[in-house]
Amino acid sequence: MKITTLTLALLALPVAHALAADATYRDMTPFLDYGKSPKASDDAKHTNTWQYWKDNKNLDTKRVNDLTEFWTVNWKYRDAPYDDTLHGGHDAQDRGEVLYKQLNAKGEFATCMGAKKGNLKGLRLAYPRFDKAMGGVIGMEARIEACAAKQGMKLENGSYDNTAVSVYITAFSNQMPLKIDVSKGPLKKSFERGKTLFHMKAGWTNFSCATCHVSFVGKGLRGQIPTTHYGDIGHWPTWRSKDELQSLHVRFTECNRNAGVQPLKIGSPEYNDIEVFMTALSNGAPVTAPSQRD
Amino acid sequence: MKKTLLALAALSLTAGYAAQAADALPSNILYDATKEKKTLWPLPVKNSGELKYNEHRQDLSKWPTLSYEDKRPTRKPETVTLQGPLNGNAENGKKIAMNTQRGNCWACHVLPGDPQGGTGGLPLMNVGTWGYTDAHIYQQIWDRRVANPLAEMPPFGSNGVLSDQDIRDVVAYLQSLK
Numbered sequence: 001m002k003i004t005t006l007t008l009a010l011l012a013l014p015v016a017h018a019l020a021a022d023a024t025y026r027d028m029t030p031f032l033d034y035g036k037s038p039k040a041s042d043d044a045k046h047t048n049t050w051q052y053w054k055d056n057k058n059l060d061t062k063r064v065n066d067l068t069e070f071w072t073v074n075w076k077y078r079d080a081p082y083d084d085t086l087h088g089g090h091d092a093q094d095r096g097e098v099l100y101k102q103l104n105a106k107g108e109f110a111t112c113m114g115a116k117k118g119n120l121k122g123l124r125l126a127y128p129r130f131d132k133a134m135g136g137v138i139g140m141e142a143r144i145e146a147c148a149a150k151q152g153m154k155l156e157n158g159s160y161d162n163t164a165v166s167v168y169i170t171a172f173s174n175q176m177p178l179k180i181d182v183s184k185g186p187l188k189k190s191f192e193r194g195k196t197l198f199h200m201k202a203g204w205t206n207f208s209c210a211t212c213h214v215s216f217v218g219k220g221l222r223g224q225i226p227t228t229h230y231g232d233i234g235h236w237p238t239w240r241s242k243d244e245l246q247s248l249h250v251r252f253t254e255c256n257r258n259a260g261v262q263p264l265k266i267g268s269p270e271y272n273d274i275e276v277f278m279t280a281l282s283n284g285a286p287v288t289a290p291s292q293r294d
Numbered sequence: 295m296k297k298t299l300l301a302l303a304a305l306s307l308t309a310g311y312a313a314q315a316a317d318a319l320p321s322n323i324l325y326d327a328t329k330e331k332k333t334l335w336p337l338p339v340k341n342s343g344e345l346k347y348n349e350h351r352q353d354l355s356k357w358p359t360l361s362y363e364d365k366r367p368t369r370k371p372e373t374v375t376l377q378g379p380l381n382g383n384a385e386n387g388k389k390i391a392m393n394t395q396r397g398n399c400w401a402c403h404v405l406p407g408d409p410q411g412g413t414g415g416l417p418l419m420n421v422g423t424w425g426y427t428d429a430h431i432y433q434q435i436w437d438r439r440v441a442n443p444l445a446e447m448p449p450f451g452s453n454g455v456l457s458d459q460d461i462r463d464v465v466a467y468l469q470s471l472k
Contacts, residue, residue: 025367026358030444095341148343159345160338197360201368204357204455205448215446220413222401245338253324253335260448262333262354263324266345270322270360 027201029210034195037183040285043230047217049074053231056082056288071218071225079235079288089167089239089290092160096168099161103151112147113140113169124173124287128275130186137190139275141166141237141247142267158266163237163247170237170289178234178287182280194277197270198229203261209274212259233275233282235291242294248275320361351395357453371439372452376429382466390456390464397456397464402447406471415447422472431465 032046043050052063053074063069064077077083103109110118114126127140134146141157144165148155155162182191198209205211212226219225236248246254249271253263264270319325324334324347333350358366391399392408403418404411411417421431433440436451450456456464 024365025370027368027439029446153343155343156345158336158338159343160340161343163338200360202358202360203354204453206368206453207446207448211446216402216414219402220410222412223410245340247338250336250338256360257333257335257350257354260354260357262357262359263335263350264320264359264361265322265324266336268322268361270362274360 027206027208028196029199029201029208029215031195031199032214034281037181037283038280039283040178040231040281042281043228046214046230047072047228049228050230054285071227074227074231075235075293078292078294080291083292085292087239087241087290087292088243088245089292092164092167092237092239092245093171093290095161096164096166099153099155099165100168103148103153103165106151109147109151112150113143120169120172122173122176124170124289125176125179128180128187128190128272128279130190136269137186137272137276139248139267139272140169141249142272144169145267156266158247158250160245163245163250166237166247167245167290170287173287174289175286177284178279178282180276180279180283182276187276190273190276191280193270194273194275197274198277203256203259205260207259207261209255209259229278230281231285233279234285235288235293237289239290239292240294241292318364318366319355320359320363322361322363323355323359325355369449369452371443371449372437373440374433374436374451376432376462380428380462380466382428382462382464384463384466384470387463387465387467390460391467397450397460399464418468418471420471422469428465428469431468432461435461435464 035042041050041054049072052060052072053076056076056079059073059077059082063073070077100109104118107118110120113123115123124140127143128137130136131138131143134142141162144162145155145157148162148165155165180187182188199214201208201211209229212221213229217226217228233248236251238246238251240246247266249266252271252274253266256263324336325332326334326347329349331349331351332353332355334347335350336345337348339346358364358368390397391405394401399405399418400408400411402412402414403416404413405418434447435456437449438445438447439449448455451458451461
């Protein structure tokens with residue numbers, strides 16, 4: 001057998017170089033034009049499905065029930081008020097309330113989380129954020145773990161109880177639009193890193209996140225149809241109908257495995273950066289908690 | 295770079311890749327070297343503040359990850375020349391193509407007998423009538439990036455996923471679809 005190794009993918013080279021100082025070559029799925037201040041409605045320039053899912057009070061019933069069109073409503077038919085069924089996310093919210101009241105008995109936990117005068121309304125919108133004490137950009141669940149430890153309670157990031165507290169806190173921001181600013185500072189750098197990671201190929205498949213959610217968006221992958229990567233963050237954490245309460249990072253480990261990619265530890269800087277990237281792409285879309293998804 | 299290898303060398307190439315990878319694993323992957331499959335995944339347990347870690351069905355640490363510590367490059371596109379007669383087993387090739395844990399071709403391609411074939415790639419219902427040579431199809435499966443640097447199809451040969459004989463079998467199966 002004769003093997004000639006070619007140097008190809010010139011387009012991707014500058015991107016790969018930007019990430020690693022020693023310029024490890026990695027294949028990339030080409031970037032979309034994300035601009036400096038991305039928002040959910042930018043999907044109009046991508047899959048152009050935003051028009052169908054921007055208002056989940058008025059989803060098109062025909063579209064929701066069509067096997068080839070349902071992906072265009074971006075799963076929003078699973079959110080209240082379109083869907084008001086009782087599910088495991090509500091159990092988690094109740095569990096979160098019990099834990100929160102234990103944690104916040106002295107009022108310190110809420111302050112540690114960044115709530116003003118103990119008011120949880122809008123707190124979810126402050127995450128992910130740069131956290132000097134924690135050494136970088138973090139998601140809300142990492143902060144819950146750290147603040148719970150100060151109260152003597154172990155709430156491992158990604159565990160059911162950590163995520164339950166996250167659902168409880170998140171629900172106070174229900175229907176409020178996400179709004180993280182990635183135009184400057186540490187979040188801008190995190191956004192850029194997350195953008196690169198989202199398009200970087202990995203695993204036995206040599207797939208990136210963007211392989212399915214950009215290149216194959218709307219295509220059938222044996223019964224599953226990948227949806228847009230815009231407007232997805234408002235419903236996290238979520239109750240998966242396979243009976244599992246998942247934080248966003250736990251979901252990332254599942255995405256990785258589905259794509260044949262080695263998963264990373266929950267709370268890893270890489271997952272934080274992808275969270276920042278995806279949250280920016282959800283700016284303007286509302287928080288919906290508790291939520292459920294397939 | 296140009297190398298001439300024996301056809302059998304494809305397998306040892308795969309093994310070499312894995313051995314090289316084990317030396318440079320990032321510290322922040324979900325991995326336990328003492329477990330059979332090594333790759334782990336986290337399961338939230340109801341009303342618990344701790345995660346349970348289960349073994350994934352295969353060791354995924356052998357390929358580049360998304361960790362910032364990972365210095366392993368993407369394997370470069372490989373141009374291969376099919377040597378000798380095809381000697382492919384179409385029946386075995388079908389099993390590889392329609393096995394989610396092996397070729398998993400049906401994830402993206404429509405194949406006969408699969409009512410939910412994917413639409414990410416071309417439908418292959420009658421690919422045997424398209425007039426492609428065995429060598430062409432062999433190259434596409436080994437590494438489609440040679441034809442298109444931005445191809446999203448897994449490089450089954452270059453990434454050590456399927457062996458030389460596996461790919462010969464899949465080529466024989468695809469050529470039988472008429």
